[in-house]
Amino acid sequence: MAKTIREINERIRTGTAVILTAEEIIGMVKEKGVAETARNVDVVTTGTFGPMCSSGAFLNFGHSTPGIRMNKVWLNDVPAYAGIAAVDAYLGATEMSETLGMQYGGAHVIEELVAGKDVELRAESYGTDCYPRRKIRTTINRNNINQAYMFNPRNAYQNYSAATNSTEKIMYTYMGTLLPKFGNVTYSTSGELSPLLNDPEYRTVGIGTRIFLGGTQGFVAWEGTQHDPGQVRLENGTPAAQAGTLAVIGDLKKMDSRYIRAAVYEKYGVSLFVGIGIPIPLLDEDMVRRTAVTNRDIMTQVVDKSGRENLNLRVTYEQLHSGSIEINGKKVSTAPLSSLKMAREIAANLKGWMEKGEFLLTEPVAPLPMHTTRLNRLEIRGDFHEDR
Amino acid sequence: MKTVKLSIIYPVNKITAPIVSTLIKKYNLEINILHADISLTKVGTLVADITGAESDIAAALQYIGDAGVEYRIFTSKLIWDEKRCVHCGACTAVCPSDALTMSHEDWSLQFNREKCVVCGLCTKACPLSVMSLA
Secondary structure, eight states: OOOOHHHHHHHHHTTOOOEEETTHHHHHHHHHHHHHHHHHOOEEEOOEEEEOSSOEEEEEOOOOSSOBOOSEEEETTEEEBOOSSTTEEEEETTOEETTTEEEEEHHHHHHHHHTTOOEEEEEEOOOOSSOBBOEEEEEEOTTTSSEEEEEEEEESOSSOOEEEOOSSSOEEETTEEEOTTTTOEEEOOOGGGOGGGSSTTOSSOEETOEEEETTEEEEEEEEOTTOOTTSOBOTTSOBSSSOOOEEEEEEGGGOOTTSEEEEEETTTEEEEEEEEEOEEEOOSHHHHHHHTOOTTTOEEEEEETTSOOOOOEEEEHHHHHTTEEEETTEEEEEEESSOHHHHHHHHHHHHHHHHTTOOOOOOOSEEOOOOOOOOOOOOOOSOOOTTO | OEEEEEEEEEOGGGTTOOHHHHHHHTTOOEEEEEEEEOOTTSOEEEEEEEEEOHHHHHHHHHHHHHTTOEEEEOOOOEEEOGGGOOOOOGGGGTOTTSOEEEOTTTOOEEEOGGGOOOOOHHHHHOTTOOEEEO
């Protein structure tokens, strides 16, 4: 018996919808079976809270008198991209401070804006007839600027390779500190709770899908950059390594700094922890089966981040969660980089919003691409000249 | 009675020195080994809490030095700003003594101060800078 999103929304409005998290559904299906769960449960909520570098925010500062066509912008000494209209800028999460280096970056400015703090704005211009001002220095916060919306080109990676290091030297990477000679393995996915692992072939999540983003309601805006649906998949449809991604959008002014946190990876750089939760409507038995996926059914590959060894090793999230896996016959400790504790909190919050009727499901405006062509590589097509 | 946290560094040619048993037998100390990495072919390290009378500890440290073995007393300790922690687990990737582990129940970070060897690796591995030495 299939359900429609409209029917589920009606139940959410009247407070009669049954909503479980992606962890809770597992036990329910085990106990009651797929058919009965499909009849009784309406929505499964997912969550993830991990470092997502491809994040940032569009800001409109408002016009000064006289006006300025900002062509260089700094926020707390972190450069923002100003190659758009006069007082618009895009602040990337990984951009570093010109004074503090990688200890402070765009992600920190974003966290401070979300927290309601004042941020110093500096801008320069060449001056135009209509915008004569050439310099400005002031403070802004989320209440005194016009728009501040997060637009993250790539978030919520559907699965991600686990990382290790075969060399004799410690490696400082975006996957954390990797100890020499396979000293550890790090991984960064919330596994069975992860949004796109619960809708592996994008049946319900699409462009326009309303989501939990940073503590408020946001939307899926587009496929994310590096969206790679053609990744090798297991029989249950989940990809065996990184595959789909989402571009997401949401009002930074309404976000909660509990779910937007700046991060610094030693000798690598700045990133941003973003909290995302996506509701998966249980339209039919197929969606119940998809959301009942467990850590035992989801696999990822283990990659030597030095690029030296092809380990050709695939492990389940159950193995990664156990605390150790085996590499070349050696027991190696595993450590997560994305917070499962926070991911659970997000899935629970999203469930709570729907139980209170505050969050309604959306029909996707258009589906996410499900093509089979793989990602392009960047070929070197010329020499790099320092003087050019 | 007093407890000090000690790191003992054995040069390769001193690996066979019976330091620990001497500390126990001769100096009447209670030794709680927190971390040990000792093998015949490399510099060994041993981290331990040593408890005993102040005079015995002083005499024992003198003995270790005289035996040609290096030691360091930990004067700092690890501070975990739990309120700001997001429990991601990045620190557990580098902790050499299992002082930092993830609870497999609620996936919160667990800190066992007794096991901490105050190496400081977590202070750098933590992406939110919630770990510091003081």
